[in-house]
Amino acid sequence: MKSMALLARLHRDGGLTVRTHDAQRRPVARSVLFPDGDLTTTVRSDIDPDLVEQHQRAVQAQADALRKARAHFFAWLAAAGGGAVLFTAGWGTDSTWLEGIGAAGLVGQGVATLRFGRTLRAS
């Protein structure tokens, strides 16, 4: 659910914003991660080096969260797609409707986990 909320926010707002504030609560750095991968960072000219580190870590964390959310989304999509294909293929057989959809879902999920789990680990 958290993954889906992150993706929903990305597409609703057109980008994900990461902000870093200083001790006076003034924004000193601001990065926007766009859905197509572009990144825009705005920084105050007098930013403290420690805050730069902090901002970089926050951007990295947000990018990682986005990658995982996308991997989950595609795994889910692949499972749904695979399930739909298998369900359609098995429609004319003797198996019941419930058995067909259950088996299709399991096979689809398995294929997706194998395929996208590898990509996720590699990232």
Place this chain on the structure above:
Amino acid sequence: MRRPKKGSDRVKRLVDDLTSLEINTIRRAEMTGESMPDPRHALYDIAAQYNTALNTLLAGDARRITGGAPQSVVAVRFTQPAYRHGEAMMLAVTVQDGRAAPRAGLLIRAMIRSGPQMVPMQPASSAPDAPCARLQSGQRDPGTLLEAKTDAHGGAFLLLSVPDDARAGACVWIEVAGIEVEIEIPLTQVRGDLATFHYLNRRANEAPDRGHWLVRRIELHSIRLASLLQSIKNPSGAGCETNDYSRRELNGLATGGETVVAKPAPLTLAAPELVQIRKIWELGCEQIVMQTVVQLDGDVVTRISSDIEAEQHQLIHRLHADGVRVATHSWQFLVETLVGFAKSFLGWFTR
């Protein structure tokens, strides 16, 4: 209501977006942490920023028109409005022919957009001889030509009153020695509407220094936003979305009062269009100090502003380098995932 758009167009747009990656780093003296507002407000913000920037960049600029037969140079100067008359903007236009001798062929008209047409401004009683076209029913107040005079040296002076200085579409039309040219009248305020983005594009086009990075950005982004609005169907069913609202109307207040009215319906934007507006809004008129563009074929181009080449800007270099690393990693993952997904999807069907 989402307008119909071909699925192939969307896939093409997505593929185009994914073929290159852009990482920008901007340095500012002051910044706010605000997020982009509703797209209608964002368009208003962009237009207002661009207009202020152009007015600053082109302040005191005398446009020069060169060419014609025989060779002629005409200088046009707009005097920035120093005072207002009611709600109208007062603007003086001085046209000076390059030649000292009186010129018979100099013809100047103050025009204003009324619907799809440009109509001459109405002359005030003090200028009875000026060109005039009476308003037809439903046409916008075409402004007033308060004074028009020529001098013995081929120069001309116009004093205009534009009824609503937030509405683009007023220009001066000049014909001299075979040259015909329309020059936009600079506005102090603009809306984030279709006419404004065309106006900003034309004004940036007219700028003598079109090579300036900000003029170039305004020229390109304005026409992109105008095209975007033109591609959106008007919810009422007629024509395209113009986004012709004042800030008060966008905030749900009637013009000239505190009466609360219904806010305009949200713009119906596809995801790539929203991203386009957001990117333009984020950049605003800020100078990009470092930019890296990575192409899918492996080309990498990094541009660094001469202002931050020095050693003391190592922090910004580090921040940018880290941004490039994070963005390329995410981009690589996205492209690989999409390719993997497409392959497995096709595999199921070809099995």
